[in-house]
Amino acid sequence: MDKVLIRALRIDTVIGVYDWEKTITQSLFLDLDMAWDNRAAAASDDYRHALCYETVSNRLTALITEKPIELIETVAEMAANCVMQEFGVSAVKVRVMKPGAVKTAEAVGVEIERSAKSASGV
Numbered sequence: 001m002d003k004v005l006i007r008a009l010r011i012d013t014v015i016g017v018y019d020w021e022k023t024i025t026q027s028l029f030l031d032l033d034m035a036w037d038n039r040a041a042a043a044s045d046d047y048r049h050a051l052c053y054e055t056v057s058n059r060l061t062a063l064i065t066e067k068p069i070e071l072i073e074t075v076a077e078m079a080a081n082c083v084m085q086e087f088g089v090s091a092v093k094v095r096v097m098k099p100g101a102v103k104t105a106e107a108v109g110v111e112i113e114r115s116a117k118s119a120s121g122v
């Protein structure tokens with residue numbers, strides 16, 4: 001299965017459970033593996049057949065920074081739903097890392113895998 005990848009997309013936003021976190025901006029780093037058949041884009045060398053990682057990155061940044069969020073689980077789910085519903089991605093793996101959240105860890109995070117099939121509950 002072909003994929004389009006995004007690595008360490010930094011999104012600066014209001015994220016966290018605690019009151020003090022709701023008054024500051026923190027960085028999240030997103031990795032996405034998006035199932036996409038790249039053959040049409042490669043054969044035609046035509047951008048219109050490509051899943052544009054720049055457009056996806058910009059959309060995710062706008063979406064996640066729209067309003068404060070408590071859990072990184074919510075961020076992962078929002079990102080997965082967005083790429084499937086708005087960009088027609090059939091399956092996606094999303095990892096959300098929150099550096100500095102645990103003093104003794106370099107980063108903590110969550111990872112989810114979703115597909116159009118599992119999203120509809122079938």
Ligand SMILES: Nc1nc2c(c(=O)[nH]1)N=C([C@H](O)[C@@H](O)CO)CN2
Binds near residue numbers: 015070071073100102
């Ligand atoms: N599974 C999770 N655990 C925790 C989260 C989270 O988003 N998912 N968030 C926090 C706090 O916001 C923490 O990051 C503050 O340092 C705690 N646990």
